[in-house]
Amino acid sequence: MIRLNQPPQLPALSPRVDAIDLARGIAIALMILSHAVSGLLGIRQVPDWGMVPIHLITKFSSSLFIIVFGIALAVAFLPKTGAADWPQRRLKLMLRGLEVLFWYKALTIVEMLPMFTTQDIVDALLYQRFAIWVEILGFYALALLWIPWTLPLWCRMPLWSRLLAPVVIGVLSVMLERHFHFWDSVILKALLVEDADHYTWGQLARLPLVMLGLLIGEAILRCYGEPSTRRRLVAALAGVGAVFLLGFVALSLPELDEALLAVAWNAGKHPPEVPFMLFSVGGALIILALCLLGGRSAARWLKPLTVIGTDALRAFIFHIVAIFLVLRLLFDAWQVYSYPQVLGIGLMLILLAAGWIAFMRWFREHSR
Template structure:
């Protein structure tokens, strides 16, 4: 009982955990591949062998991205919540949220320019409708404006309540999405718990993944520094990921292939449904565990992905600009290339994004 009543114990790490950057970089790389396919070809044109297994694997990216968001908050900011410097750090997080909000709106224009009218774009900028590919930035922008205010509350919660919180919030989000009318305001509903008519990432709908990331981040702070405890953490994450994936398979019997195809087609992604989330979060936990197991050595071997993960916002901006401004608008390359060619473009774009991040870093270092 003493363990379940325990508040977070958060020693600071003395060095950056590059395994977290690697996990974030893998999430963005999978996202780039998915966006290249859907943004240049369209999912309906993808052959069956491309949906399963190739496009299916990219479904790990969204859950992994949000998990790492929670982990990064825990590792970089939770130990500072009780310090006199916390108000400055909280302001830093909120200013980051405003920066992400700016790029969300700027990239909304970039995404919509090749295919929508000016009025449609204005509606999206004013939260009267939503886009598709850049909506994840909208989630992060809003989250960074309010989550810093509740981190002190999380720090005061005993372990049993922190473990229950993701379940309670998840159940509440589903009940609100299905049974509450939000005063007839479908935009508000979409922003909070998601709506079937709008492609959004709801703050409450995705908060359980952020909370799970906070819990994993706490474990990383306590156990990552020592090889023995790190292996124990990796085993727990691998086990949890395996349980999620096995649960997905159990729910899918006897039509496992049809269930995999449904996930590849994004069925149950927005609003989130249990089968999709079991598959996506299970795969995300396995990838995260492998990144932590490989530690700095894996981060060095997979340096392009680690580079992407170390500067996620610029990586996101770069690949959206290339896909929608360069290919779709300037080159008019919508459905011009075959599926294998689009896969090649997506793979090349991952490397180009890493090169862009490296170039920006070199420029900053040599322009001081």
């Protein structure tokens, strides 16, 4: 029986869950598809039938990626926060954050080379401005440097406070974004709660999604081992996702078509607004529910996506280098291809990223 005053109940579970890898792989695949379109063609060149439904569906990716980040922290690290070796595990997470931070800065150069001056690139490296397509990696890097310090506190919090925390942080983030001046530092504001003039993922603005992932991760630890409890978890996630999507529809009526098009155009994405987040998080939860329902069988049938999910950083590096360094800079492929061709390139990059990860894994295993 679940009690609102109890701390997390965290039974042991393998840190490598195929369904989580598949969900992460779907998030990255949708991101690759979106980046291929916007990076090679530009959103303004996308036909209406491409904006809705194709480009619209890619709006699930960012929320799904951040939620799965929280789930992975819960499954792999929350049960270990009280162990004697927790400082070493925390250090491992932070070193991973430094690795991601390095690649974030390296890929910032790659992204900006075809379009910006040297001074613009230097400014971005020094946090005086921001890129666009690689900023989700910047969020991930900074989060890995500070969130590990909070995980033991999360494990001591009663359930009612863990359930309330995402709401409190979300409201606080909105209030700060709208009413606090951040000592006249737009960059600090963008990093913490986001700013309309910068395409960033704020640490506080997106923290509720990480917390949601932690809560789902706790539920996976408790429920995933038994088919009956897993089905209840799947039903709960799908139900909440459906409620979010219905909430989006209710807010959008009677101009639902215009609202869908606005979401496809990223209206309300940065800083996050309620309609966009209802749509994005609702779709993400339904995808996650389907992955958990399919389990190992779905992960096997969708093997390329699962492979991408096992090494998301390598997949992210691969597609940014392919789009901006190879295609845009070396082959001058900006607005050269039609929308269907760009979609084909995006799908090809998904398969190539999976192949690259599999090859590098094979190479490491046979080069020892």
